[in-house]
Amino acid sequence: MTMHQHALCFLVFLAAMQGTQAVEYTVTNNALTTPGGVIFRDKIGAEYAKQTLDSATKFIWSVFKQNAPADRKDVQKVSLFVDDMDGVAYTSNDEIHVSARYVNSYNGDVKTEITGVLYHEMTHVWQWNGNNQAPGGLIEGIADFVRLKANYAPSHWVKPGQGQRWNQGYDVTARFLDYCDSLQNGFVAQLNKLMRSGYSDQFFVQLLGKTVDQLWQDYKAKYGNIA
Numbered sequence: 063m064t065m066h067q068h069a070l071c072f073l074v075f076l077a078a079m080q081g082t083q084a085v086e087y088t089v090t091n092n093a094l095t096t097p098g099g100v101i102f103r104d105k106i107g108a109e110y111a112k113q114t115l116d117s118a119t120k121f122i123w124s125v126f127k128q129n130a131p132a133d134r135k136d137v138q139k140v141s142l143f144v145d146d147m148d149g150v151a152y153t154s155n156d157e158i159h160v161s162a163r164y165v166n167s168y169n170g171d172v173k174t175e176i177t178g179v180l181y182h183e184m185t186h187v188w189q190w191n192g193n194n195q196a197p198g199g200l201i202e203g204i205a206d207f208v209r210l211k212a213n214y215a216p217s218h219w220v221k222p223g224q225g226q227r228w229n230q231g232y233d234v235t236a237r238f239l240d241y242c243d244s245l246q247n248g249f250v251a252q253l254n255k256l257m258r259s260g261y262s263d264q265f266f267v268q269l270l271g272k273t274v275d276q277l278w279q280d281y282k283a284k285y286g287n288i289a
């Protein structure tokens with residue numbers, strides 16, 4: 063066996079050992095003529111952003127218990143763009159767009175905040191959405207649940223027990239899912255797995271033995287029905 067073949071065998075062995083797919087990350091700052099684009103470049107930077115996308119991916123796979131490539135979406139490349147736009151961020155077709163205006167307007171540790179935003183958006187790249195049948199609030203809630211688990215929940219989020227309904231989305235639903243996960247460790251991973259092919263509120267009954275409305279009532283009661 064030649065040295066070259068040895069090297070190839072070793073690389074194949076390494077890939078098999080890790081059980082991971084190689085994902086490529088790119089960062090493009092389209093807003094360098096704006097204050098937010100400059101802040102992103104100077105306080106966050108492309109290299110840190112790429113490292114964050116990679117660490118977020120590995121964290122999401124662990125939260126979803128997707129240990130094998132067959133368990134995951136087949137995503138080869140994720141592209142991050144910093145744009146001069148309103149809002150905070152959005153994800154479409156494995157492209158994450160972050161608002162330079164938001165970066166500029168954020169009062170506080172912008173690097174930590176954007177790290178949390180990237181964990182949220184990266185979850186959208188990897189999560190299953192029930193073939194577009196799942197409630198939008200649940201999809202956003204799962205993304206914020208991952209952000210919560212990664213310890214990037216900002217101080218302005220609602221407290222546990224707050225909110226009007228379980229599928230309100232974002233922080234409200236993330237806190238509720240955290241409660242459900244406390245009832246059965248790995249609940250969110252199991253829910254995400256079930257959402258690979260479709261969606262039903264019955265998934266909550268299947269996994270936790272109660273309707274989602276009953277679980278929401280229990281959750282609200284636990285925290286004193288905080289509005």
